[in-house]
Amino acid sequence: MARRSLGPAGSYLRPxxxxxxxxxxxxxxxxxxxxxxxxLAFALLLLVGTLVLRLTYDVERLGWLEALDTTLKLLFFxxxxxxxxxxxxxxxxxxxxxxxxxxVVNGVxxxxxxxxNRRERRDIWEAAVASTYRLHVIVCGLGRVGYRVIxxxxxxxxxxxxxxxxxxxxxxxxxxxxxxxxVIGNARQRxxxxxxxxRAASALIAATEDDMTNLGxxxxxxxxxxGLQVVLRMFDDQLADDLRKSFGFAAFSASALAAPAFxxxxxxxxxxxxxxxxxxxxxxxxLTVAPNSPLAGKTVGEVEQELDLSVLLHSGPGGIDxxxxxxxxxxxxxxxxxxxxxxxxxxxxRMNQETEETCAPEGRGIRKALNRxxxxxxxx
Numbered sequence: 034m035a036r037r038s039l040g041p042a043g044s045y046l047r048p049x050x051x052x053x054x055x056x057x058x059x060x061x062x063x064x065x066x067x068x069x070x071x072x073l074a075f076a077l078l079l080l081v082g083t084l085v086l087r088l089t090y091d092v093e094r095l096g097w098l099e100a101l102d103t104t105l106k107l108l109f110f111x112x113x114x115x116x117x118x119x120x121x122x123x124x125x126x127x128x129x130x131x132x133x134x135x136x137v138v139n140g141v142x143x144x145x146x147x148x149x150n151r152r153e154r155r156d157i158w159e160a161a162v163a164s165t166y167r168l169h170v171i172v173c174g175l176g177r178v179g180y181r182v183i184x185x186x187x188x189x190x191x192x193x194x195x196x197x198x199x200x201x202x203x204x205x206x207x208x209x210x211x212x213x214x215x216v217i218g219n220a221r222q223r224x225x226x227x228x229x230x231x232r233a234a235s236a237l238i239a240a241t242e243d244d245m246t247n248l249g250x251x252x253x254x255x256x257x258x259x260g261l262q263v264v265l266r267m268f269d270d271q272l273a274d275d276l277r278k279s280f281g282f283a284a285f286s287a288s289a290l291a292a293p294a295f296x297x298x299x300x301x302x303x304x305x306x307x308x309x310x311x312x313x314x315x316x317x318x319x320l321t322v323a324p325n326s327p328l329a330g331k332t333v334g335e336v337e338q339e340l341d342l343s344v345l346l347h348s349g350p351g352g353i354d355x356x357x358x359x360x361x362x363x364x365x366x367x368x369x370x371x372x373x374x375x376x377x378x379x380x381x382x383r384m385n386q387e388t389e390e391t392c393a394p395e396g397r398g399i400r401k402a403l404n405r406x407x408x409x410x411x412x413x
Contacts, residue, residue, distance in 0.1 A: 075136055079104055082125050089121040090114070108133030159214040160228040163194045166214075167233045171196060173220035173250050174241035178266060180204040182238055187211060194229045196220040221249040226257060236262035244269055251282055304378070305370075317345075317370065318378050320385060324365025328385045333369075334359030340380050342373030 082104030092115045107129040169192040172179050186193050195215040218225035237254045239247035251263045265284040267273035273284035306317040333344045347357035348368040
């Protein structure tokens with residue numbers, strides 16, 4: 034028996050052919066439901082016409098298949114047989130083309146056009162594709178933040194379904210180019226989240242630019258799927274904290290996330306990534322050891338103990354070590370990657386400053402260059 038392929042966090046990755054087949058079947062089922070009365074009337078006309086011509090056509094004897102073929106042609110204003118003398122057959126020859134005109138033009142042609150021209154029915158088709166997803170992540174709000182979140186999720190191997198209220202949103206085309214199905218509608222409405230497959234999803238991210246909208250999306254989604262992991266983008270710090278405590282939502286304040294990044298940039302700490310853990314912002318930072326700084330000559334263990342951080346990687350002449358030992362001595366030009374709170378990064382940056390003695394020659398060189406420029410100016 035073939036095993037199911039599991040993605041991150043156990044998300045079920047369906048084979049592409051199977052997902053496409055399921056989407057086509059669901060789309061066909063939706064179309065049949067939408068055009069059920071038209072198709073039923075068409076089938077009824079075909080059945081009655083075939084039966085009448087088989088039993089009453091008197092110009093010649095028709096077999097069942099020939100009677101079916103003649104009825105079908107009459108519905109499309111065609112026939113290859115002579116006009117009959119029997120009244121029932123005459124009714125079919127006169128009335129069926131008129132009924133077929135109204136029925137075929139308004140119904141059957143529209144059905145076949147809709148079935149094969151999915152570009153005109155993109156919303157319905159993408160909802161059909163979304164219904165095949167399991168343990169996926171739903172991203173509501175496909176603005177700049179939502180688009181970047183989707184890119185990161187795709188890079189990590191997650192399956193994503195987008196929800197956007199504005200059909201002309203600027204990032205909508207870019208999201209669809211990533212083969213991400215998008216449901217158009219207000220994510221606060223239950224039926225929209227149902228189309229996005231919220232009952233089968235593993236997580237939902239509300240990334241719109243309105244706090245109340247994000248909260249409404251979160252409450253509706255949690256009501257439909259109590260075990261859903263819900264992440265909120267918030268602008269109100271206090272509201273984000275209250276939501277974490279009251280509902281267990283992963284609520285992140287935009288200002289709370291931005292402020293440490295600004296502070297880190299001001300300290301010149303090379304912060305690569307940041308993550309909140311129990312209310313503490315932890316940062317991944319890269320640093321090159323200055324040759325004549327107090328940091329040079331210290332061991333990895335000493336740096337970790339003094340500054341209360343973790344050294345995750347060391348790069349030097351010998352190559353890259355993803356688990357540097359505690360007794361490894363740091364040298365000038367070495368690169369290290371550390372995981373630490375912002376305060377520890379500031380202290381690490383200060384420790385990596387070169388001493389005054391080493392800076393003096395550079396200072397003297399600058400002064401000499403300035404003196405040469407002054408002398409040239411005096412000569413002129």
